[in-house]
Amino acid sequence: SQRPKDFPPGPPCLPIIGNLHQIPLRKGFLRWQEWGKEYGNIIGFKLGPKNAVVLNSYRHVKELFDKRGAKYSSRPESYVNGELLCPNEIHILFASYGPKWRALRKAVQMFLNAKAVDALHPLQVAESTQTMCDLLDEPSNYYDHIRRYSTAVILASVFGQRGASFQSPKVQALYRVEDRFTVILEPGATPPVDAFGFLKYIPEFLSPWKIEAREIRKEQSLLYHTLLNETKDRIQRKISPPCFMQKVIEDQEKNNFTPEQMAYLGGITMEAGSDTTSSTLLAFVLAMAQHPEILKQAQKEVDRVCGIDRSPNFDDIEKLEYVHCCMQEASTGIVKTLRWRPIAPGGIPHMLTEDDSYEGYFIPKGTIVFYNAWAIHMDEGEYDSPEKFEPARWLNNKFGCKSTADIDDDHRRTTYSFGAGRRVCSGQRLAQNSLMLNMAKMVWLFDIRPDSLESLDMDIGSGFTDGIIVAPKKVPIQFVPRSNQHARIIRDELQGSQDLFATYE
């Protein structure tokens, strides 16, 4: 547990365990943020014998992940991820930087490139319109309706199948397993088995986390294989609409993918795109419920651009500057940010594959490097009152930062919510399209109000769930249609989507 010579500064270590005892089991990114005040924005610490570094400033993420991507793009070796949950590097998010990851990333890119993603506009419009009608019919279940939306878009575009309601068995199966998956992946949710290898030999009856991991693996594998087999069957019967898996199946020999790799490729895309997008939308709902004045201003703009005779669509989005700012603040604008509540606040760890020197520090090969999206987005040096939901900050400059800040355009990302470097999220464009469309339609259609202001808990610690992906906890929120005419129009628009839905049934 000794710190390497010239390692970045950090808290003193204890023998053997290093700093493990100082990192809380949940939401460790808050502790890293606190450490930043004492040790600076690049902090070195020890997870038992393993070296770890956390980056609390965008400047370091930019220099290390974006400019030195060849070295900082692997993932830490992990017994839980790599052996129990997703063996043989089948999971793109956890695959180490090498040929297997490259083949997966190339395949995913085929589905997530700009042209392919923009071809999904009609599907997104149809599913979003259904979501608005679901919110009209059953507002108290807003949480499920929003979660259904993101899964339905991926189910249809990846597997050519429909997720018509939150109760659909596949949507249910996905969230049942996904909720458990994101919790077990959070550093701290399992014993430090990578630091102390002997822990893996403790029998299962004394290690409930092992049983949990095996069950998750079984459920995930069953779901992904079932979806793949159903899609294969529908393709054979010539009743499948074009979808990502169709292309993957056609290219199976060329890519040399096993059925397991194919099933996981589709399943993981669904995983990656479901609760990420819905959690961001839910954070937006929370912000709108707390800030009626911001909602009003966004409504004014949507009304000016779309009027009352139709709901917003993709042609309008470019013209909605203030709604953009709301999205940039709560979530993602076209190429902008997810600042206020990043859904992966502690980031997804990268691993350094060669020794490196940086600003006089030595960072050895094998170091686990965390980018702390939470600390980056809450940096008081960069943002005025960072804790405040303030869309207007994005009117100042494209980074939403203080006008007095030194605005640095070189390789700086407008958001770190999607990660950075070569492992940056492949699904940004698809996610952004979904977010913008749903936010614009929601603002156009509803007044969004809390049952009571006291019921809103905006605190990232207490008001959001645990896990590597966090989401606002469910609180009662009212969705009140702005007029009968708004409600009638959205229902009429839904009728126009029925033919498209039928192709996925």
Ligand code: HEM
């Ligand atoms: C608001 C929505 C989303 C957010 C905030 C988000 C965030 C992230 C983050 C933080 C990473 C890790 C980046 C890193 O390690 O540096 C990631 C990876 C990834 N995301 Fe997303 N994501 C979102 C939506 C999507 C969607 C819709 C898809 C596809 C359907 C997707 C597909 C992926 C894939 C395939 C990876 C793995 C990349 C790799 O390791 O090579 N994401 N995402």
